[in-house]
Amino acid sequence: xxxxxxxxxxxxxxxxxxxxxxxxxxxxxxxxxxxxxxxxxxxxxxxxxxxxxxxxxxxxxxxxxxxxxxxxxxxxxxxxxxxxxxxxxxxxxxxxxxxxxxxxxxxxxxxxxxxxxxxxxxxxxxxxxxxxxxxxxxxxxxxxxxxxxxxxxxxxxxxxxxxxxxxxxxxxxxxxxxxxxxxxxxxxxxxxxxxxxxxxxxxxxxxxxxxxxxxxxxxxxxxxxxxxxxxxxxxxxxxxxxxxxxxxxxxxxxxxxxxxxxxxxxxxxxxxxxxxxxxxxxxxxxxxxxxxxxxxxxxxxxxxxxxxxxxxxxxxxxxxxxxxxxxxxxxxxxxxxxxxxxxxxxxxxxxxxxxxxxxxxxxxxxxxxxxxxxxxxxxxxxxxxxxxxxxxxxxxxxxxxxxxxxxxxxxxxxxxxxxxxxxxxxxxxxxxxxxxxxxxxxxxxxxxxxxxxxxx
Amino acid sequence: xxxxxxxxxxxxxxxxxxxxxxxxxxxxxxxxxxxxxxxxxxxxxxxxxxxxxxxxxxxxxxxxxxxxxxxxxxxxxxxxxxxxxxxxxxxxxxxxxxxxxxxxxxxxxxxxxxxxxxxxxxxxxxxxxxxxxxxxxxxxxxxxxxxxxxxxxxxxxxxxxxxxxxxxxxxxxxxxxxxxxxxxxxxxxxxxxxxxxxxxxxxxxxxxxxxxxxxxxxxxxxxxxxxxxxxxxxxxxxxxxxxxxxxxxxxxxxxxxxxxxxxxxxxxxxxxxxxxxxxxxxxxxxxxxxxxxxxxxxxxxxxxxxxxxxxxxxxxxxxxxxxxxxxxxxxxxxxxxxxxxxxxxxxxxxxxxxxxxxxxxxxxxxxxxxxxxxxxxxxxxxxxxxxxxxxxxxxxxxxxxxxxxxxxxxxxxxxxxxxxxxxxxxxxxxxxxxxxxxxxxxxxxxxxxxxxxxxx
Numbered sequence: 001x002x003x004x005x006x007x008x009x010x011x012x013x014x015x016x017x018x019x020x021x022x023x024x025x026x027x028x029x030x031x032x033x034x035x036x037x038x039x040x041x042x043x044x045x046x047x048x049x050x051x052x053x054x055x056x057x058x059x060x061x062x063x064x065x066x067x068x069x070x071x072x073x074x075x076x077x078x079x080x081x082x083x084x085x086x087x088x089x090x091x092x093x094x095x096x097x098x099x100x101x102x103x104x105x106x107x108x109x110x111x112x113x114x115x116x117x118x119x120x121x122x123x124x125x126x127x128x129x130x131x132x133x134x135x136x137x138x139x140x141x142x143x144x145x146x147x148x149x150x151x152x153x154x155x156x157x158x159x160x161x162x163x164x165x166x167x168x169x170x171x172x173x174x175x176x177x178x179x180x181x182x183x184x185x186x187x188x189x190x191x192x193x194x195x196x197x198x199x200x201x202x203x204x205x206x207x208x209x210x211x212x213x214x215x216x217x218x219x220x221x222x223x224x225x226x227x228x229x230x231x232x233x234x235x236x237x238x239x240x241x242x243x244x245x246x247x248x249x250x251x252x253x254x255x256x257x258x259x260x261x262x263x264x265x266x267x268x269x270x271x272x273x274x275x276x277x278x279x280x281x282x283x284x285x286x287x288x289x290x291x292x293x294x295x296x297x298x299x300x301x302x303x304x305x306x307x308x309x310x311x312x313x314x315x316x317x318x319x320x321x322x323x324x325x326x327x328x329x330x331x332x333x334x335x336x337x338x339x340x341x342x343x344x345x346x347x348x349x350x351x352x353x354x355x356x357x358x359x360x361x362x363x364x365x366x367x368x369x370x371x372x373x374x375x376x377x378x379x380x381x382x383x384x385x386x387x388x389x390x391x392x393x394x395x396x397x398x399x400x401x402x403x404x405x406x407x408x409x410x411x412x413x414x415x416x417x418x419x420x421x422x423x424x425x426x427x428x429x430x431x432x433x434x435x436x437x438x439x440x441x442x443x444x445x446x447x448x449x450x451x452x453x454x455x456x
Numbered sequence: 457x458x459x460x461x462x463x464x465x466x467x468x469x470x471x472x473x474x475x476x477x478x479x480x481x482x483x484x485x486x487x488x489x490x491x492x493x494x495x496x497x498x499x500x501x502x503x504x505x506x507x508x509x510x511x512x513x514x515x516x517x518x519x520x521x522x523x524x525x526x527x528x529x530x531x532x533x534x535x536x537x538x539x540x541x542x543x544x545x546x547x548x549x550x551x552x553x554x555x556x557x558x559x560x561x562x563x564x565x566x567x568x569x570x571x572x573x574x575x576x577x578x579x580x581x582x583x584x585x586x587x588x589x590x591x592x593x594x595x596x597x598x599x600x601x602x603x604x605x606x607x608x609x610x611x612x613x614x615x616x617x618x619x620x621x622x623x624x625x626x627x628x629x630x631x632x633x634x635x636x637x638x639x640x641x642x643x644x645x646x647x648x649x650x651x652x653x654x655x656x657x658x659x660x661x662x663x664x665x666x667x668x669x670x671x672x673x674x675x676x677x678x679x680x681x682x683x684x685x686x687x688x689x690x691x692x693x694x695x696x697x698x699x700x701x702x703x704x705x706x707x708x709x710x711x712x713x714x715x716x717x718x719x720x721x722x723x724x725x726x727x728x729x730x731x732x733x734x735x736x737x738x739x740x741x742x743x744x745x746x747x748x749x750x751x752x753x754x755x756x757x758x759x760x761x762x763x764x765x766x767x768x769x770x771x772x773x774x775x776x777x778x779x780x781x782x783x784x785x786x787x788x789x790x791x792x793x794x795x796x797x798x799x800x801x802x803x804x805x806x807x808x809x810x811x812x813x814x815x816x817x818x819x820x821x822x823x824x825x826x827x828x829x830x831x832x833x834x835x836x837x838x839x840x841x842x843x844x845x846x847x848x849x850x851x852x853x854x855x856x857x858x859x860x861x862x863x864x865x866x867x868x869x870x871x872x873x874x875x876x877x878x879x880x881x882x883x884x885x886x887x888x889x890x891x892x893x894x895x896x897x898x899x900x901x902x903x904x905x906x907x908x909x910x911x912x
Contacts, residue, residue, distance in 0.1 A: 006534035009465060078462035079542075079837055086535075090609075108564055110837025112876070152834045153546075172628070175879035178886055179833050377635050378608045381535055381566025420568070420876045423631035430634055 004089060008251040010082040016246040017069055019239050021058075022277040023349060024065035025284050028356055030235070030348045031323040033060070034310060039454070042320050049221055050228050051236075054125040058236035067239065069121070076120050076153060080109040081243065085251035090379035092399070099402035100257060101395060103415045104248045104275060107382060111176070113417030114271045115146035115231055118240035122229045123150040133157045133226035135219045137187065137212030139267070140340035140387060141166055141173025142417050143231025148182035158182040161189065161215045164207035166339040172421045187212035194218050194316040206335055209268075209343045210315035217318045232268030232340075233313060233347045241274025244414060249278050252412065259290055259412035261398055265390040266294035266303060266361065267340045269347035271416040280358055292359035294350075295394035297341045297369070299334040299437045302327045303354060303361025305444055310454040311345060321454065324351040328447030334437035336366045337425035338386040344447075362397070364390045365436040370429035372396050373419065385417035386425050460545060464707040466538040472702040473525055475695050477514075478733040479805060480521035481740050484812055486691070486804045489516070490766060490777040495910070498776050505677055506684050507692075510581040514692035523695065525577070532576050532609060536565040537699065541707035546835035548855070555858035556713060557851060559871045560704045560731060563838060567632070569873030570727050571602035571687055574696035578685045579606040589613045589682035591675045593643065593668030595723070596795035596843060597622055597629025598873050599687025604638035614638040617645065617671045620663035622795040628877045643668035650674050650772040662791055665724075665799045666771035673774045688724030688796075689769060689803045697730025700870060705734050708868065715746055715868035717854055721846040722750035722759060722817065723796045725803035731870040736814055748815035750806075751850035753797045753825070755790040755893045758783050759810060759817025761900055766910040767801060777910065780807040784903030790893035792822045793881035794842040800903075818853070820846045821892040826885035828852050829875065841873035842881050 023029065032041035047056035058067065069077070088101040106114035126134055134156055138144025144160040151158035160182050167174060167186035177184045187207045188195035194214035198205050205211070213230065220228035230237060252258055262279050264272040272294050282288040296303050302325050311326040313319035326345040333342040346354065353359055373389035375396070376382065384392060395413045402409050419426065428434050479486065488497035503512035514523065525533070544557040562570035582590055590612055594600025600616040607614035616638050623630060623642035633640045643663045644651040650670035654661050661667070669686065676684035686693060708714055718735050720728040728750050738744040752759050758781050767782040769775035782801040789798040802810065809815055829845035831852070832838065840848060851869045858865050875882065884890050 004531065004534075005468070006531075012461070075460065075462075078460075116837075149834075149837055153837075171883075172876070172879040175883050175886075176839060176876075179830055179839055179879075179882050181834065374635055378637065381605055381609075383632060383635055420628070420632075421879075423628040423635075423877075426635050427627075427631050430631075 006087055006089065008085040008254045010247055010250055014250055015082050016243055017074065018066040019069060020242040020246060020278050020281065021061060021065055021067055021239050022281065023062045023235065025281055026352065027284065028352055029062050030352045034321040036312070036317060036321055039321070050217060052126045052129045052131060052227050055122055055236045058239055059234055070124060073120050073124050077243070082247050083108050085248055088380055091376060094375055094379040095396060095399050095403065097399040097403040098406065098408040099399040100408065100410045101399060102255065102412045104244055104412070105415050106244060106271070107415055107418035111145045111149050112420065113142040113146065113385065114241060114244060114274060115143045116150065117243050117274070118231065118237045118270065119146035119150035121240045123147070123154050123156060126227055127154040127156060131156065131225055131227050133159065133223055134229055135159045135216040135226060136229045136231065137161045137209060137216045138231065139163045139166055139209045139342060140338065140385070141170050141421065142340055142385070144184070145173060145176045147229060147231070148177040148180035151182065152180045159219060160184045161187040161212040163187055163209060163212050163339055165335050169337065169424060170421055176421070187215050189215060191215070192218040198315065208315065208332060210329055213314035214316035214318055217314065232270035233343065233345065235347070235349055237270045238273030238277065238347060238349060241270045242277050244274040245276060245278030248275060248412065257410045260409040261291045261293060261411050263293045263295060263391050263395050263398070263411065263413040265341060265387045265416060266296045266346070267387065268343050269350040271414050273347065273350055275414040276359065283358060293394055294359055294361045295364050295390040296361055297336055297338055297390060298363035298365050299336050299439065300327065300342055301363050302344060302346050304363050307448055308351060308355055309451055311451050313345060322348050324348055325354060326451065327444060328451050330450050331447040336437065337422065338369065338390060340387040341390065362394050364393045367429065367434055367436055369393045370426065370434065382415065383419045383426070384415060385419045386422050388416045391416070462543055462545065464541040464710045466703055466706055470706055471538050472699055473530065474522040475525060476698040476702060476734050476737065477517060477521055477523055477695055478737065479518045479691065481737055482808065483740065484808055485518050486808045487779040492768070492773060492777055495777070506673060508582045508585045508587060508683050511578055511692045514695055515690055526580060529577050529580050533699070538703050539564050541704055544836055547832060550831055550835040551852060551855050551859065553855040553859040554862065554864040555855040556864065556866045557855060558711065558868045560700055560868070561871050562700060562727070563871055563874035567601040567605050568876065569598040569602065569841065570697060570700060570730060571599045572606065573699050573730070574687065574693045574726065575599070575602035575606035577696045579603070579610050579612060582683055583610040583612060587612065587681055587683050589615065589679055590685055591615045591672040591682060592685045592687065593617045593665060593672045594687065595619045595622055595665045595798055596841065597626050597877065598796055598841065600640070601629060601632045603685060603687070604633040604636035607638065608636045615675060616640045617643040617668040619643055619665060619668050619795055621791050625793065625880060626877055632877070643671050645671060647671070648674040654771065664771060664788060666785055669770040670772035670774055673770065688726035689799070689801065691803065691805055693726045694729030694733065694803060694805060697726045698733050700730040701732060701734035704731060704868065713866045716865040717747045717749060717867050719749045719751060719847050719851050719854070719867065719869040721797060721843045721872060722752045722802070723843060724799050725806040727870050727872040729803065729806055732815065739814060749850055750815055750817045751820050751846040752817055753792055753794055753846060754819035754821050755792050755895065756783065756798055757819050758800060758802050760819050763904055764807060764811055765907055767907050769801060778804050780804055781810060782907065783900060784907050786906050787903040792893065793878065794825065794846060796843040797846065818850050820849045823885065823890055823892055825849050826882065826890065838871065839875045839882070840871060841875045842878050844872045847872070
């Protein structure tokens with residue numbers, strides 16, 4: 001029997017009991033959120049009407065590096081955590097690369113992605129506060145599914161606004177949410193003022209995360225005992241996702257190796273931050289020089305071509321002003337299949353870290369991402385989510401660089417989810433029916449011109 | 457932190473290195489297969505034109521209780537094995553039952569079901585023999601997906617005949633096979649004589665596993681260097697699936713409990729035999745009295761209403777005559793959504809064991825199965841395959857019996873696969889658009905009358 005070890009899983013005794021809050025260790029702290037009307041820095045209390053209190057506090061917590069995972073959340077994490085760290089021998093062989101490729105397999109969660117890590121936490125905190133109804137948005141549907149399941153676990157009613165293009169492309173995601181008992185509405189919808197305004201101006205609007213967020217916030221703030229939850233971008237979401245990287249750190253110890261490069265796809269930043277922050281801590285505190293690579297779609301290039309400015313998190317302007325890399329909150333991304341990456345801005349923490357040089361963004365074309373996904377499926381068996389395909393494409397790029405340069409680097413990427421609900425996209429790719437779309441500079445400038453000039 | 461342990465996973469050192477061949481321990485050995493023309497008992501060599509040699513030998517091996525799992529197969533098993541044994545606390549709570557419910561989660565395999573356990577083995581043996589092309593049939597699509605992935609792993613071309621009703625109901629299953637590079641044809645098709653004959657007689661024929669098997673065997677026997685593979689029914693398939701029960705046995709030891717009842721759904725018997733045989737061994741050899749419950753659809757009730765006779769395994773009559781519980785090889789099951797359970801006969805080993813009283817069959821209505829699936833999804837997070845829903849329904853029945861009688865029994869069921877590719881069925885269930893179908897006695901007699909009277 002070969003001695004090759006394929007999977008590394010932590011014993012229960014080593015599963016993390018705290019999340020890691022990188023804000024506490026950052027050299028340059030994130031700039032404050034600003035109130036949209038007064039332009040004054042926000043306090044946690046200002047967020048209470050939108051988010052539950054505990055998440056609001058976590059959002060602005062710049063002092064505590066470690067935050068306890070509540071016992072009922074840890075209890076539910078047991079359903080799927082610790083997720084496996086897998087050595088991708090099959091992919092290495094297919095690429096004939098000297099690189100050692102590892103991936104953290106978040107696709108084994110009940111709902112098929114990392115999103116459940118934060119959904120369980122947010123719904124738990126809402127429940128503790130006596131909240132009875134939760135609204136949210138979903139792009140690819142991964143977050144909406146996770147939130148729906150978490151709500152069914154804690155006995156809370158869920159209303160999900162799903163980006164219309166995804167609602168149409170991914171009927172099975174809708175079905176999953178229905179199985180878990182949630183109400184699902186395609187966005188933009190006529191059920192909110194925000195949705196009506198957009199549909200009036202553009203009846204064939206495909207929707208965007210920004211729009212769906214506006215609708216969900218509007219419903220939450222106008223409903224009794226209801227709060228809004230978000231699946232990415234915000235600090236408390238990345239915080240909950242650090243359970244990925246904290247596990248991976250201990251699992252990498254089991255391999256006897258340490259990653260030279262940590263790679264994840266990038267929409268708002270939650271799965272990227274989740275796997276990256278625990279490793280990045282060692283760059284910040286101990287001067288390690290691990291490289292962090294965020295793979296975004298070339299059609300929505302906020303990291304490589306966006307501007308670092310104060311901008312809204314949503315289309316309509318209900319959110320606070322956030323200091324972030326943005327393409328403009330009105331940016332309309334192309335109808336690519338990686339719905340979870342079609343967001344105009346990068347999370348506040350990650351934006352600051354990008355500005356300070358702790359990570360870099362790379363742009364991946366849609367067709368390249370699916371090509372990478374098919375190779376991964378054939379070599380490792382798992383059909384990856386279109387979002388995760390971007391991380392795989394970036395990893396393949398690095399692995400081939402290792403081959404060209406004869407370097408045996410250790411690459412770690414996050415497989416944020418599987419693509420079993422996205423097979424229609426694969427069908428289109430296999431039928432040569434997918435296009436790449438890269439916005440022109442003029443187009444990007446048009447949207448950025450609409451951002452109020454408020455230099456951070 | 458609560459001391460409740462949710463998941464049990466074996467360390468690599470305890471993962472089984474052999475399969476268990478229950479034929480060696482059976483008190484009454486299975487009766488011989490008969491040659492369809494001569495009606496004489498078959499030798500392994502007689503099967504060589506259809507199956508690879510090693511599988512043919514395993515099929516008729518009644519002497520070796522333990523058979524080594526080849527190293528390349530064990531290497532690939534590592535991708536997903538050991539699968540978790542999970543304590544279904546959520547389901548127990550939802551049912552308010554004193555029963556302890558465990559399930560073996562085979563849905564975590566790369567292709568989403570237990571089928572890969574045998575696909576890897578069969579394709580490996582074919583490869584070793586120098587076979588270059590493999591044909592097979594698939595009902596629900598689970599087996600076809602597994603076979604396609606295994607073929608992509610070993611560099612073999614796969615041609616899959618997919619039961620037409622499933623081909624139409626489950627386009628994503630098709631897509632998965634395409635991603636893995638297989639050729640997929642809806643059955644009955646015009647590409648074989650068997651298919652043509654059926655379509656000529658009944659142009660709107662929905663297909664059945666029996667028909668798809670005929671087509672796949674016909675193609676295999678008429679193609680150079682090609683063999684046929686089957687995903688259930690046969691003895692060597694159940695043999696490979698015993699890795700499930702062998703793991704589960706050791707995992708149950710970790711819990712400190714032993715199952716009073718072992719439950720699985722039943723199509724041809726592969727997932728049932730897989731989890732049951734290692735436990736049943738103790739009934740046979742040590743007089744333990746664990747109860748074994750096979751959950752079949754009430755629309756295809758071979759265990760409870762079939763006859764124990766010599767019958768063909770396929771529609772056209774290409775296979776040997778098999779001594780089994782059958783509804784008749786021309787039986788046309790209703791178009792229920794659990795495509796994997798729409799087979800007319802029970803595997804030969806299981807038929808003999810049923811005759812000898814080692815297991816019992818229970819009939820589950822389609823709507824009851826989905827009701828059970830939705831409850832399981834809400835309480836445990838995993839949306840089960842329609843086939844697995846039958847096992848869950850039977851488990852719920854037993855758990856409620858425990859509640860009524862105040863008994864704290866230990867129930868173990870096999871979650872053979874997830875239902876993420878079957879969400880259209882859930883949609884129909886949630887829209888009250890599903891019906892139950894139970895064949896009349898007259899209908900059953902009509903099909904059984906066509907079986908040649910050759911009493912075993």
